[in-house]
Every structure is written in C-alpha cells, then in structure tokens.
Amino acid sequence: MRSGLDVALNPRSIAVIGASENPNKIGGRPLLYLSRFGYRGKVYPINPKRAEVQGLTTSPSLLDLPEAPEMAIIAVPGAAAVEALDACGKSGVKLALMMSSGFGETEGEDGAARQKDMVARARAQGMRVVGPNSQGLANFGTGAIASFSTMFIEAEPKDGPVGIVSQSGAMSVVPYGLLRGRGIGVRHAHATGNDCDVTVCELAMAVAEDPGVQLLLLYLESIPDPEHLAEAARIARRRGVPVIALKSGRTAAGQAAARSHTGALANEDTVVDAFLEEHGIWRAKDTSDLVMAAEVYLKGWKPEGRRLVAISNSGATCVLAADAATARGLSLEPLAPETREGLGAILPSFAATRNPVDITAALLTNSRLFSEILPVIAKDKAADAFFVGVPVAGAGYDVDAFARDTAAFAEATGKPVVVAAPQPSVAARFKAHGAPVFTGEAEAIQALSQLIGHHELMDRAERRQAGPVANVPARAGETILLNEAESLDFLRTSGIPVVPHRLCRTPKEALAALAELKGPVAVKGCSRDVAHKSELGLVHLGLTTPDEVENAFAACRQALENANASFDGVIVSRMVRGRREMLLGAHRDTVFGPVVVVGEGGKYVEALPDVALLLPPFDQRDVREALARLRIAPVLAGTRGESPVNLDTYCDAAVAVGALMRADDRIVSLDINPFMVGEGADMALDAVVFAVARTGL
Template identity: 65%
Template structure:
C-alpha cells in the first residue's frame, strides 16, 4: 500500500470537522456510520457550538484535541473548508477528506486555482487531500466509513473481496448496491471527487495492494495520471486481481458533462481504450458491464481458450447458445469421437452429442445426467469453458442435484461455467452453489467472452510488465519536416521507404527518372506543406522526360503560390503492391506516444479502419491489432490470392514505437500513408511520410 495513503484506507483515528447531531446531514452521517459499522479507532467530533455530538465528546477546534487524528473529514463550506484544511495540516493530520463543494467542478479557473493552492499547502505539511467535492471513503474491512452516502443505510453492508474506486460519489455506490443485491460483499467503496490531490488512479494502487481484494472496479471521468493507473494494474496483475473500468465521456456530450461534474479534463477516447488494453484493464460499456462478470472473476477460474461447450435439456437453447457464442467471438468446436462415444453411452439415442450437447427431456427421469456427462466433457480439448442452459424446469426435476453436480464440476476442473435460466427456482439453486446465473444465452456468453478476453489482455500485459513512469513531452516549437527529411528519419529508424531522389532542378529530376528506368512519381517537397495532393503536388506514372520536367515546373509554381519554402521535388519509381496500409504516431499530452496501425490510402479519414497501440508493444501485438479490423480477412488472402507479407510492416510499426519512445525523442507526430504491402517481404515500402518534431 502506498505509505502516505495508508491513513486513507485504515486510519487509527478520525476527526469530523463540522460534526452534526443529525445523522442525516453530511457532517453527521460519517459519525453514525463509524459507530454503526464497527470502527475501532477514536472518533473526534469538532463543532464550536456543541460539547457532545451523537453521544461523543465534541471539541470547538481541531487544535483542542490532545493529539492529531490520522484522518479528518472536512464537512464545512467555502472558505471555512480552506481554513479547516490549514488547521489540519498544522496539527499533523495525514489525510483530509474534503467533502465541501464549490471548487473546480463549479469554476474551472478560480476553483481550480483554489484546489492547487490547497494541495500545495497540504503537501508542504505532509498531508494528503481526498476531494474536494467527494462523497468520501468507505472501508468495510475496518469500519472506517468516512462517507455520507445514503446507500449504506438502504442496503446492508458486508465486507467482501471487491474494491470500488470512483471519481464520482454516485458511481462509488451504484456498483456497490448492484453487487450487494447479488450477495457479493464489498470491502472498499471510495469516491475521490475532483482529484485535486489524491486521484482515483493513485487510490486504486492502494486498494489493489489490499490482500483482501480479489476484484477491483473503477469509474473514471478523466485520467490525468496514467502512470498511477499503470502501476495499479501492475500491482493487481502480480496479485491476480482483475481490474474492470467504466470510463465515461466517450462522446463530446459526455465529455462536456464530465467537466461540469468533477471538473474533469476530457481524454481522447480511442487513446483511453488503447491504454486500458495495454495494461490489462477491461473497459466496461455501462454499469451492468462493470459488475455482471463479478461472480465469474471471484470463482478464481483461469480460462485456457475460447472454445465453449453448450449443454442443455432444450434443443432450442442449444441453437441459441451456439448463436450467442459465435456472436460474442467464442467458438464451438466439435467434441472428439472418443468423447461423443462416451456421451452416447450415457444419453438416449436421440440426444445430440457433437456440441452443443442436447440432453433432451431425459433429464426429467434421470437427474444424474449432468453429473455423468460433465466429467466426460471436461477431458475434451474443446471444453475451455461450459455454458449450461436450463430454460424450463420445475418441481418434477431434481434441480438441487443439477446445481450440485455442476458446481462440483466447476470446482474440480477450474473451468469457467455459466448458466442461463429464466426461472427463479433454477437460478436460486445454482446461485446457492456459486454458479454465475443469467436470464438468457446472450448475457451469459457476453460475460464468458469478457472473462476470457480479459484474461488474454492480462496475459499480454504481464508479458510486457514494464513499470510506466510519467512522460514529459518535449518542449519547443513544432517543425514540419519536408518529405525527404521525413523519409530519411524513418529509414534511419528501420522503416523501409521507397527509393527516391531529392531534385532541385528540372534537369536533376529528368536524370533521376532516367536512372530509375521506368514510370516515376514526382512530388513537390516543402517543409510548409503537409498535404500535397490538394495542391496538385503529386504527379504519378510519368513515363517521358518532358512530363517529368513539366511536373517539376508545376510543383515549383504551386509551392510558390502557397508561399511555402521550396526544397525541390522527390522522384521515385512507381511501385506496385496489393494493399495500402497506414502507420502513424502522435504524442498524447497525457498518455505519451500513441501508434496507429491499420488500413491506409486516401480514404483513411473518411472510412477509418485502424487501431491504436501504446509502447511498449510487440510485433504480435501489432498483428493482433490488425486481426481485429474489418480488413483482417484480406490479410490472409481471398479468392486465391496469397497472404500479405506482413512481417516488414510489423517491424516498421515496432520501429516507430521505439522512435517515439526513446529517451530525448523530440518527434511530435508521424504520418506514413500509404505504406504499401504485397505478397513478398520486399514489397513493403513507405511511399509517403510526414514527420513533425520539436526544435
């Protein structure tokens, strides 16, 4: 646990500044919770108008206490809150939970300035601030409930293996309530508010290190300290703790709402997704996605692949289960001949045994069928996970035996198992045995996909497992390199580029075309122009000397008309290939270098089919990213075409990742479009490039 945040999660004593006798007020509810939920430390109400608050001795000022509490809850408004923070710092408080509002979330200029001032003064005195505008912190493992959430009254708390860290107060307890409704205990439910000092990402590091936490859920509206989140993910991976994050603000409207909510700064959404994937964090779509796989995570299963076996007593459920599996990128491989022979010896002759397995209505007369067939299924290579569907059952069925046998199978094999059962009678029996239950096939398969794909992400992140430090972007004015300089910079880094010559006269251009011996491309070269086609600076397929000379003159005139510096023209042989791809990079102000891979050509902006990667990454990471795109089937060859030779492209992407990440790199952005690929490794060449760097 981060040493200076121990007092945030496990304080030995807590003062409440602005303490109220009324347990339904912000200054009263923490006192009520601390007494109600078993906090063993000292509680010190601070209220200048009362000598006793909720049965506890109250003092007029914090300084009237004999010793400094480790934590102070500040529940007074405006400037009184600022003065209270100063008193806390002078007294030696380690963590102040600032519930007061009216700071950066209301005033992005003056309010944020106050937050910076409070943070600087607190840190100078060795104190950390959670908030302002926070609902508070709640640790049900210790009873340290420094929160005013009403949810803890509405739903009975229970300590458990889940931790929740949120920038939003509501979203620190909404998933808490959803989990508690499913009988899952939650240890941590923390809200950091405006993140003026302690951020949700930093607090996540401390929660991830708690030995009692087995699953960590995050709600984020902005990420301004990704190195803390990366470290939280690294800590969690080492402990085997999955992290699921709901990052809101995917749209412009959502980002605007976030600014007015917690004063958050919007992060570019595609970069956020790439960052979370890089560090093995599953990104949920909504509240349901944040919690719906919790039971499966907490079972401790470790999936070995994406092959699913569907088992049901209904042919229709078998069909719908198969459809749902494929829709969620899972596969149903046929069971081996040996497995099917064993199943036929158990099941009626009219049962289906290939996968899906249709037990049929024979289940009604033989309640042991689940117990007999599941061990057989477990031995088959096609059974990475099992889906059980029981659409209809009742008192004539031994549902308890079904649940008992399925639970024993899950426990003994460690394979992920989910159930789809709309009937409450069936669901209750299986839930009591610890089997994750869903009402339909699609929901069950969606969760299986999340669970399996998430563990694949975690494994890839663990293979890299590099500690991420904060990245300082290069200073200075940005400068656009002309195409000749850009290609030279990329070639030096290991990116294959088209053969070319920079020519400063028509005669040099004609001589270059003659040397290349065939149709050539002639392109105007200027450090003041990034996009050449729109200005008529690209001339293709020139086969005679007169055309080359005319193209030189046209480029020189067009660049002069644009009032840009003229560096000459590039002459390059026309090159053939099968597919135009793109490679790009830019330096995100928060996340650092971001690399773009995917389909290229002139329509890349109109019909984007690309993925983002954050260094460090491997060639296989690039291959996997391409495999997730719409163009993926074309990479393997279609209609008799040979596969594309991707290895040089993968190497080029890795080279650009290194170029952007190397210490002292001053490159701001790279645009290589197109980079041509074909069926042979030598067919991969960058035809055009734009590099922007800092002086």
C-alpha cells in the first residue's frame, strides 16, 4: 500500500476542491499546471456551481467521483476547508494538500486548536495532511504540479537533479527561480506550510530517496521533529547526496516572525548548528548562499583535501585568489621541484611557477597552455583542487580552447576545478563546456571551500555513525540546585576528576582542612540557593594562614545571611594552577535532547563566549575537533614556544558528561567552570548541577 509520502511526491490521481475556471486563482492554477506540464494521472475538478472548468468536467463533491483520488487539493477558505478535509478522510483520500490559511499561523489559540482537531480527525481516517497554509507540492519529473505559485510561469520548469523542500511557499520557489536562471533543472519544489501533520523533515526523507536527486536544499523555520531530519540526512549520505539547509530564526525578531508566518516554534540557534553539523548538513547563511555552490556540487566531485592550486593569466588575480583561499581555510602549498621544472619547460621564464601559477600574457600566444600545464600540476601532492582565473580575454585568445581543456582535465582527473571569469562572453564558453564559473575569485573559492568543507562534514557524520536523536527528557518533578559540594561529589562518583576539597560547617573544620590539604587553599561559601558565588563575595583565594581561613569563613557566613541564602558551610579546596581554565557544561534541549558545551572557561565566558556544542554520543576525537574550531585553538596547540596543552583528561570528562546526560534523567543541567587543564592539574574546580528533586541524587 502506498504511503501518504509516496502520494505527496507522485500521486496517481488528484482532486481539486474549489476548482476554478480562472487560472490565476488558487483553485485554478493547479489545473493549469497539471495540464501544461504533462501530468499523466487523473484529474478531478470539484465545483458544485460549474459543470466545467478549464475544459475539464467537474463533479459537485468527492462522493460523486468514480474512485477516491489519492491526493486532494483543498483550495476553499475557512470552515469550508475544514469540511472538505473531513470529506476527504471519509472518502478514502490518502493525502490532503491544504492551501487554505487561517489556522496555526494566526494569533491566538483558536486557529491552532482548529488545526490540531482537524488533523486528529484526518489521522483517525488514515489520511495524511500537508499544510494548511501551503503553496503546494511540485514534482517536475512526473508533472504533478499541485501548486499555485506564479514562479512556474515566470521560470519555465525543467526536470533536473535538485530537490527543494521548504516550510515557506516563497522559499520553495525562490531557490527554484535562481537555479533555473542559471540553467539548472529542478526535480522537486515542495512547500509544507504549517507542518500540521506531514512535516518538512518527513518530506525531505522522501525526496532524499529519489534516485534522480543529487542535491537537496531545505528551508526551515523550525525543526519540530529532528528525528526525521536526521533520517533524511542519513538517507542522503548513503546516496552521496549533499544536504544544504537555510534555517531562519537566528534572532529574536526572526523567531517572532517565523511564529506568525507558519506557526513555527523557533529552536535555540546554537543547538541547531550543532545538530546540523552532527548529521552532515551544511547550513547556509541566506537565500543566495543556499544555491551559490550548486554547480560545484552537481559535478559529483569527492574532494580529497584542502590543498589548492591557483592558476591565472593575471598576477593580481593570483594574489586575490591566495587571499581568498587563506580566508576560507584552503592552503596554497609550494609545488614540488619536479612540478616546477615541468612547468618551466612549458611556460616562459618570466612566469611564476610556485603556487599560484601566473602564466602571464603568454596565454595570448599559446592557447594550449591550460591543456599543457594542468596534467603536470595534477601529479603534484599539493593539488587537491584547482582555481582558474581568467579576468581578461577576448580578441586573439582562443577562449573555447581554454574552456574545453579545463573541463576535459576536470573530467579526466575527478579533481574539483572552479573558474572565475568576470567577462560574460568568457564565462559563457566555460559554462558551455560544463565548468563551474563565477564572476570573481572570492565567490569561486567560497564555493570550492564549501564543497570541501561539506564533504568533510558528511565524512565526520559517517564516521560517528550519527544515529537517531537521543532526546532523553528530564524526569518529571521540581528542579533544584545542588550546592557546590553536592555537585562536585556527584561528578566525582560519575568518573569526572574534581579538585581535592572538604565541606566545613565550622571554623574548626575549616582549619583542619587547611592543615590536611597542605598549602594555599580556596575558601568558598556553599549554598543550595546560590549558583554564582563571586558576585556575592563568596570566593577567597590563595589563603595560607589560620587567621585568613577563619576570616574567610566568617565573611562567607555573613554574605549568605545578607543575601537571605542558606548557609551549607564553606568549601575549603586545594589551590590548583594549570595552563588554561576551560568550561564544560550540559543541558537538555526540549527538542534535540542532551547538549554538551565545551570551550574556554573563566570569569568572562558569558561576555566573551568561545565554545562549541556537541550532541551525545560522541568520542574524544569529536571533542578535539570541536575545540580545534575555537578562537582559543592556537593557544591550546602551543604558541610562542609553549608546548601543546594536554587535553586528554578534559576530553574524557566531556565524553563522560555526554554519557551521563544520556544515562541519568535526573540531571537537568550542569556547569563546570573552571575545569583546569595542563601541568598535571586536570580537574573540575567548581561545579553547579541542577537536578530533579526527590530522586536520591
């Protein structure tokens, strides 16, 4: 039996409820498209007031049809739309596509309640629903264009290797228009609207399975069902299909706008980043970024590294390409002596043969230079990818030969090659031979860098075998703050090293701890009512004498009394000095589950955050890769003669925190700051744990 998702992509029959004679109305546009673009299934217009629309015989209702259509487009407003949906369920329709608005995207609770009720009735009848507030579904491979978008009139459809799935109607067709303007065919352009039942993530799963799709583009305003998006990414990786997502709602204003647009509840943006990275999905910054590198992706290249060779007939272009490559994390390594020797035998003596390779104006007199030098460079270990810049060419240049030889080289070697050609006539020749062409060197190298980075992301996701979303919710109950002593003891029993310390409830116990711990100590007020101690003057460092410890004890007691906070004692802990203060934290996201935070710690972590997020399970290698992307990475790696910081214990602790958050649903969140690293002082110095009350923690 065909599922609702199968029907969404390839319905065998379609009814249009609210069918119109006017092709410029919502109920008329789908009929126009189904006829114009070659849909081969049965079409049933439903209109009780007309005998015929657009040359097709109408029926007054679904009950008058000879069969139950697989899909029904609902293009009537308000209460009539709800009645039509109920009729579809009773008639045996497998999928209802609701173009009608006025439900979950509206202000107030009434619209959301109506939406929830009607979906429940539909599901009870075994019917799936796309929408409401959907612009429609479009499969150009089958001609099933169940959409009212004007874009398909403005930009003539052509079946192709790109799939687009969006919650927004506009963002299902704007990328389509941009791609068609560049001559790229599109197979799917679907808009799910409010995602009341079939979600954008579910539909992405179905599109990812389509063997004709080689690139999948998503527009997301929320991710309410990350398990389906994770599965879509897994399917796509299995097929070698890159997935690029534009997730809006990065700001509070954007999140509010998303809520009013599709009724979407925004996700925490930093967690979205971590989730997409976890599953090998590249996150675009804006609409143009979503489609910018499409031609490069569709070549099917599998980059093997980040070493770039830049070639141009302009020294300035070589310099600009080097700058752009460095900014994008691509390296221009010197070519091997034997490579330079081979180039020297081809190029004039005044040409630069290091990297970038400046072939100068010699290109004017020898149109075969590209075909002669590219095979020589391709053998060099420094050549994982190529940039070719042709800023100026025209009369006297055999541009067609340049383009033909460059494209043939890329085809023969399988190595990525991008071209920058600002002159339209030159760009047209390279494009005609199938080479990805961009206006400038920065844009070309950005696209190449994205391709390389995205494949690295997909490879990491495969190595980690990113699986289902591990959303382990916290146990039900009131959340309480454990005091620092309780927090440190809990972490210690969970396998995380903590600073030697003693909880002291009297000055006498504090003095005994000073003697036992031998050396400078820290004295900190301990209270289950206080998460941040420094603001209240509860932290006293570097104490060495009994008088200093007694005075600190009294000051902590008084400060807690002044703050109306419980006095649970003071913590006397050994002063520990290492190389760096790090942060290690975790919390439970309501959608994505446990999230672990790693990065630089210390006093200013909130003002100057330098952290990365990881979704468990992960291993030590994943932690190291996350830390390598931080601003602090060069310091941790060793600089100005310093040795690298040993992060083994810290990375193990991060893995342990991830495992703890998955295994123990009593923990709501935890914060270790600082976790000292280096010089053998690898341990948590301070910790705050929030847990569910009365669970025996």
